Amino acid sequence: MSIWRYANPAEFMRLTDRLVVPLWAAAAALMAVGLYWSLALTPDDYQQGSTVKILFIHVPAAMLAINTYAVMAVASGVGLIRRHHVSFLVAKAAAPVGAAFTAIALITGAVWGQPMWGTWWVWDARLTAVLIMFFFYLGYMALWAAIEEPEKAADLSGVLCLVGVVFAFLSRYAVNFWATLHQGASLSMAEGQRVDDVFRTPLYIMIAAFYVLFVAILVVRARTEIRARRARSLRLQEARA
16 A cells, blocks of 8 residues: 555545544643643752753653654655645645744743743754744745745745755754754763653653644644645636636
8 A cells, every 4th residue: 555645635534534533632641641740740850940840841842843844844845746735735734833833942942041041042053043943934834825826835835845954954953063052852862961760751751742732733734724725626616617
């Protein structure tokens, strides 16, 4: 069975119709367990106090900010190369979700950084790359909205998305290339860099909750985009009749 069969809108709708309810249920369950465990059951950090609990929102949001852009880039690349319009619509559906996660990551990072670094913002390599990636999210959505012809909007926004991949890459790996104020990966396996065991398990649960939530929202939004495309096609057919 070829995966490309799901590039057909009818096949995509048929597959995802069975996934919507289980995805939302799983996201709600994981989020409830993760929030209770991370906020109510984990202790305060000996240095950061209760501020450390921003970790449970900031880290999953930051991961999804980058990985959602990766999803958009792959979907845009597939759309440009194979001309599968469902791929373009998946990328379009993912953009507002990724922008929201990026905004959450930037805001929670500022709130966490202020007591730790003594400032709300620094022009650190990673922080600057994330901010520029956020602007690419906004530019991508603006380009879709500005062009009335869907085919042209899909192509141009797909190209713009691929151009922004460099900043998604730097958002993830800037700390490996430059000496930055931002810490390394919270889930690093290197001794002395990873979070303590008492925080790690609830963090894993929160990451899983955020990812399942992302997939649930993406599926619903992609289905909505496909329906909107169908409705537009029907209106054009009626206008020509």
